[in-house]
Amino acid sequence: MKKGADDKAAAPRGLRIHQALARTLGIAILSGEHAPGEGFGGEIEQSEAFGVSRTAYREAMRILTAKGLLESRPKAGTHITPRRRWNLLDPELLEWMFAGKPDEGFIIDLFELRGVIEPAAAELAATRHDVDDLARMDEGLAGMRRHDLSTAEGQAADQDFHTALLDATRNEALVSLATSVAAAVRWTTRFKHQHRKHPRDPLPEHEAVRDAIASRRPEAARKAMEELLRLALADMPNVKMEDYGR
Amino acid sequence: MKKGADDKAAAPRGLRIHQALARTLGIAILSGEHAPGEGFGGEIEQSEAFGVSRTAYREAMRILTAKGLLESRPKAGTHITPRRRWNLLDPELLEWMFAGKPDEGFIIDLFELRGVIEPAAAELAATRHDVDDLARMDEGLAGMRRHDLSTAEGQAADQDFHTALLDATRNEALVSLATSVAAAVRWTTRFKHQHRKHPRDPLPEHEAVRDAIASRRPEAARKAMEELLRLALADMPNVKMEDYGR
DNA sequence: CTCTCTATTTGTATGAGTATATCTGGCGGG
DNA sequence: CCCGCCAGATATACTCATACAAATAGAGAG
Numbered sequence: 292m293k294k295g296a297d298d299k300a301a302a303p304r305g306l307r308i309h310q311a312l313a314r315t316l317g318i319a320i321l322s323g324e325h326a327p328g329e330g331f332g333g334e335i336e337q338s339e340a341f342g343v344s345r346t347a348y349r350e351a352m353r354i355l356t357a358k359g360l361l362e363s364r365p366k367a368g369t370h371i372t373p374r375r376r377w378n379l380l381d382p383e384l385l386e387w388m389f390a391g392k393p394d395e396g397f398i399i400d401l402f403e404l405r406g407v408i409e410p411a412a413a414e415l416a417a418t419r420h421d422v423d424d425l426a427r428m429d430e431g432l433a434g435m436r437r438h439d440l441s442t443a444e445g446q447a448a449d450q451d452f453h454t455a456l457l458d459a460t461r462n463e464a465l466v467s468l469a470t471s472v473a474a475a476v477r478w479t480t481r482f483k484h485q486h487r488k489h490p491r492d493p494l495p496e497h498e499a500v501r502d503a504i505a506s507r508r509p510e511a512a513r514k515a516m517e518e519l520l521r522l523a524l525a526d527m528p529n530v531k532m533e534d535y536g537r
Numbered sequence: 538m539k540k541g542a543d544d545k546a547a548a549p550r551g552l553r554i555h556q557a558l559a560r561t562l563g564i565a566i567l568s569g570e571h572a573p574g575e576g577f578g579g580e581i582e583q584s585e586a587f588g589v590s591r592t593a594y595r596e597a598m599r600i601l602t603a604k605g606l607l608e609s610r611p612k613a614g615t616h617i618t619p620r621r622r623w624n625l626l627d628p629e630l631l632e633w634m635f636a637g638k639p640d641e642g643f644i645i646d647l648f649e650l651r652g653v654i655e656p657a658a659a660e661l662a663a664t665r666h667d668v669d670d671l672a673r674m675d676e677g678l679a680g681m682r683r684h685d686l687s688t689a690e691g692q693a694a695d696q697d698f699h700t701a702l703l704d705a706t707r708n709e710a711l712v713s714l715a716t717s718v719a720a721a722v723r724w725t726t727r728f729k730h731q732h733r734k735h736p737r738d739p740l741p742e743h744e745a746v747r748d749a750i751a752s753r754r755p756e757a758a759r760k761a762m763e764e765l766l767r768l769a770l771a772d773m774p775n776v777k778m779e780d781y782g783r
Numbered sequence: 784c785t786c787t788c789t790a791t792t793t794g795t796a797t798g799a800g801t802a803t804a805t806c807t808g809g810c811g812g813g
Numbered sequence: 814c815c816c817g818c819c820a821g822a823t824a825t826a827c828t829c830a831t832a833c834a835a836a837t838a839g840a841g842a843g
Binding site for chain 3: 591612
């Protein structure tokens, strides 16, 4: 690790020191720069190496520990936990993951998980939604008609649609999970719309999902959502369908 | 500070102060004792109220913030975030949830989520497992034959089986999620085996899942797992099937 | 192999000082 | 007279340095 008190690994400006440090170290851990089980160095040593106080360093440790990346005991020191114990679905962790070098395999895993969650969500939404949910979904669709998915407004509208759909499931656990995953997946789609000009018009499949839900046909809603995800995946530049099937 | 007023922090003795305090406050927040958006009091005020140093109190704040329960800014103070931003699938959060007053509705949500995840996992495992995965699953089953589910060994064997199954999906995100949810759900089943004598022998449905996976029949594996979960749910004392269907 | 003892590391406490966002009030324009 | 904008005051979290306490892994005696 680089020495010198002035390195302060470049982090977003608005963040406090402990947040920025946690982010920096978190990205390093997620990128696999340290082997699991490997020691992390003493507090005094590390805090001095990063040019921060021991207090700030310790608060960063608390954050990373809370997310399952580290564990520390007196005399034993601080160690990186086995990958299995990491909270991979933590939104912040996902953000760090994509800020570093996104692991291709994990992105595929996320898509696959989304492929499990969202069709089931559509199915549930079809039976449980009320008029208000439907109105919110329509609002999102209207936004998608006005703005392209390459614009910020278009992406927000898309997100509104999916959020409304999830809320209609009346399942808090599902909502919590899906928002994390969807946000992460959407982060990857940024590249898609930045690099390619026009993948395809995503409206038809969205409307198919909406109609199936509106008419309260669970099985049709599931199928429509599966189709939507299949098409979205097909547009991804770097992910190949063969990989998806493994 | 004054040790006479060690009132609220009645937490497990093995934990450090910041952990215990985070747990105590986390349980309070999850129980809905404070309204979202409500202020949380200043550091000096609160730390003195709990009879701990500001250092320990602040580290507790970092933990709760990392899990999405709080946010704090200078001058504005520390506030409870809207429930939507909480990281409900965090294992520690789930543990706190059941340590407090478990919300019946959320338990149902978890069951429902499990009902979405595990059948899909079984389906994937059926196509991707190798001989080693199968050996581990059989090992778990053997343990379940030797020990009853009311014993610690029996529960461990059951967990081994499900863990092996999940690993066979080759999907890290799925593993991370399912272990949290399954652990939480299993936590609720403790009551079942403590209070009732003998619900039923869970082996047949487990073996059905194993056989479907072993013979690489994804759809059969999914069906078998759905049946397993249906039976497990039926054994629950406090959860009624009608609630599940809503 | 078990027990004890110690030395290392994290954990806790305290006080001083900094940074930043909110709030207040004044100023100028409408 | 009212409204919007800007600058300073102010409350609050944030950072730092230092000292001491607690716990435990590991060495060493028995």
